[in-house]
Amino acid sequence: xxxxxxxxxxxxxxxxxxxxxxxxxxxxxxxxxxxxxxxxxxxxxxxxxxxxxxxxxxxxxxxxxxxxxxxxxxxxxxxxxxxxxxxxxxxxxxxxxxxxxxxxxxxxxxxxxxxxxxxxxxxxxxxxxxxxxxxxxxxxxxxxxxxxxxxxxxxxxxxxxxxxxxxxxxxxxxxxxxxxxxxxxxxxxxxxxxxxxxxxxxxxxxxxxxxxxxxxxxxxxxxxxxxxxxxxxxxxxxxxxxxxxxxxxxxxxxxxxxxxxxxxxxxxxxxxxxxxxxxxxxxxxxxxxxxxxxxxxxxxxxxxxxxxxxxxxxxxxxxxxxxxxxxxxxxxxxxxxxxxxxxxxxxxxxxxxxxxxxxxxxxxxxxxxxxxxxxxxxxxxxxxxxxxxxxxxxxxxxxxxxxx
Ligand SMILES: [Zn+2]
Numbered sequence: 001x002x003x004x005x006x007x008x009x010x011x012x013x014x015x016x017x018x019x020x021x022x023x024x025x026x027x028x029x030x031x032x033x034x035x036x037x038x039x040x041x042x043x044x045x046x047x048x049x050x051x052x053x054x055x056x057x058x059x060x061x062x063x064x065x066x067x068x069x070x071x072x073x074x075x076x077x078x079x080x081x082x083x084x085x086x087x088x089x090x091x092x093x094x095x096x097x098x099x100x101x102x103x104x105x106x107x108x109x110x111x112x113x114x115x116x117x118x119x120x121x122x123x124x125x126x127x128x129x130x131x132x133x134x135x136x137x138x139x140x141x142x143x144x145x146x147x148x149x150x151x152x153x154x155x156x157x158x159x160x161x162x163x164x165x166x167x168x169x170x171x172x173x174x175x176x177x178x179x180x181x182x183x184x185x186x187x188x189x190x191x192x193x194x195x196x197x198x199x200x201x202x203x204x205x206x207x208x209x210x211x212x213x214x215x216x217x218x219x220x221x222x223x224x225x226x227x228x229x230x231x232x233x234x235x236x237x238x239x240x241x242x243x244x245x246x247x248x249x250x251x252x253x254x255x256x257x258x259x260x261x262x263x264x265x266x267x268x269x270x271x272x273x274x275x276x277x278x279x280x281x282x283x284x285x286x287x288x289x290x291x292x293x294x295x296x297x298x299x300x301x302x303x304x305x306x307x308x309x310x311x312x313x314x315x316x317x318x319x320x321x322x323x324x325x326x327x328x329x330x331x332x333x334x335x336x337x338x339x340x341x342x343x344x345x346x347x348x349x350x351x352x353x354x355x356x357x358x359x360x361x362x363x364x365x366x367x368x369x370x371x372x373x374x375x376x377x378x379x380x381x382x383x384x385x386x387x388x389x390x391x392x393x394x395x396x397x398x399x400x401x402x403x404x
Contacts, residue, residue: 006031007399009050010372011041013061015380019349019363022341022380028061030370033399038364054394054401056374060383062344064133064371064397065325066351066362069237069261069282069312071138071171072123072158073116073151075107078317091291091319092243095215101141101175104317108141113150113157120158123323127315128164129403130324131392133371134352134361135164136237136312138209140171143187145195148172152204163397165369167355169237170199173210173217173225188221192228200232207235207258212248219247226255235356237282241265253277259354261312263297264288271298275305280354283346284314285331286322299336310351311336311343326375326391329384340383370399 006029013026016038027041029048037044081094081103094100108116120137127135137159139151152168159166172195173188180187199205208229212222216239226236236257240248242264249270252260254277261282263270274281283297302309311332314320322328325347332343352362360369374394377383383391395403 003049004047006036006048006050008052008054008370008396008401009041009044009048010054010056010061010374010396011044012058013056014058014378015060016364017060017062017344017380018365019063020345023364026056028364028372030396030399033370035364035366035368035370037366054374054396058378059393060375060377060380061364062373062375063348063362063364064373064395065131065347066355067127067132067135067312067315067325067347068259068310068351068354069284069314070127070135071140071314071316072120072135073108073137073139073155074104074141074317075111075116075119076104076317077321078103081318085292092215098178100318102178104141105143105175105177108151109147113154116151116154117157117161120154121162123315124158124162124164126323128162128395128397129392130326130390131373131375131395132323132325133165133395133397134167134357136167136169136355138169138171139205140174140209143172143175143177145172145190145198148195149198149202149204152199156204163402165361165397167207167357168205169207169209170196170205170234171209172196173222175211175216184217184221188225191225196225196229196232196234200234205234207237209237209239211239212246212251213239213242214244214246219251222248223251226251226257230255237261241270245270249273253279258356259310262287264293264295266298271301271305274302274307280350281307281309282354283309283311283332283336284320285311285335286328287314287320288335289331290320290322296335299338303342308350308353309346310354311338311346312351324390326383327387330387333384340380343384344380370396372396
């Protein structure tokens with residue numbers, strides 16, 4: 001019998017998870033950067049001659065994680081604010097006093113594009129050590145048109161240097177910059193007239209995002225920005241209902257946004273809109289934990305209503321300095337009430353689908369990109385059970401072993 005050559009055979013999985021369900025067998029054959037076949041490794045060996053092998057040693061083998069809500073274009077952490085919050089200040093008070101997002105903006109503006117790209121690459125490497133092989137990546141700490149484009153170029157350079165597969169998002173509407181504080185409409189004008197067109201025409205962003213919140217953008221300004229982005233052919237992703245209900249969820253669904261994220265305060269109207277639309281819900285349970293918020297997004301109600309939910313880190317310096325999806329999985333299970341299987345689905349296939357990439361990312365099925373993780377866990381139920389321990393013992397991206 002002639003064996004076909006393949007690049008890598010992963011064998012010895014205790015659990016093989018497709019991104020949607022547990023598969024038969026313990027092995028995956030990979031070649032030319034794609035998944036070739038899954039199944040019992042004894043059978044795979046009858047058809048494939050691997051150039052190299054990787055023993056999963058009884059662990060869980062799953063698709064590489066897809067983090068669909070990330071703010072990696074930042075320079076510094078904000079541990080000083082964390083200390084203030086530990087003493088009782090809340091996120092909105094810190095933002096109103098010129099801290100928060102605006103302090104990250106000052107740090108980004110102080111760096112050259114090359115310096116920022118090195119910071120972003122460092123963030124991507126930390127994410128990948130925790131199993132993330134693809135991520136959405138937002139600008140949003142530049143807040144001039146040029147600084148936002150600089151951030152997107154730094155994201156592209158970091159993707160190139162690290163091999164992280166990136167889905168870039170223009171988030172010029174993250175906050176109103178200090179220089180426009182007295183006249184936020186002028187910043188929205190700049191975003192609609194220059195920022196969004198430049199982001200779309202340069203190809204530096206595939207989507208646009210807005211923070212719809214009392215401390216950021218009201219509904220009318222958000223609508224103007226999102227309608228312009230849509231007209232330019234950008235996909236829409238939205239932050240809404242984190243602290244207050246302004247109608248952002250209904251707006252996102254009306255405009256056909258890919259996703260609306262946070263939803264800690266989601267009301268019945270927003271839930272109904274999501275249930276009737278096609279917009280994904282992005283749930284970020286480590287943020288509520290980090291900010292000391294008692295309310296979580298109503299994950300079980302969303303799922304019961306048929307809304308497709310992904311889980312993401314929201315990795316950022318102010319409200320979630322956590323690059324690890326396995327860590328966030330703990331909060332998804334503990335605070336949102338998801339099962340291990342639902343959580344793993346939410347950070348692989350559903351997250352990929354929300355980015356329009358479900359035909360090549362987030363699933364261990366033939367023809368999909370050869371991204372996978374090996375988790376040192378005795379069974380699926382242990383995913384999200386351990387806290388503060390990285391279960392990822394190997395990462396394969398585009399068919400090559402990148403972390404072991
Ligand atoms: Zn965010």
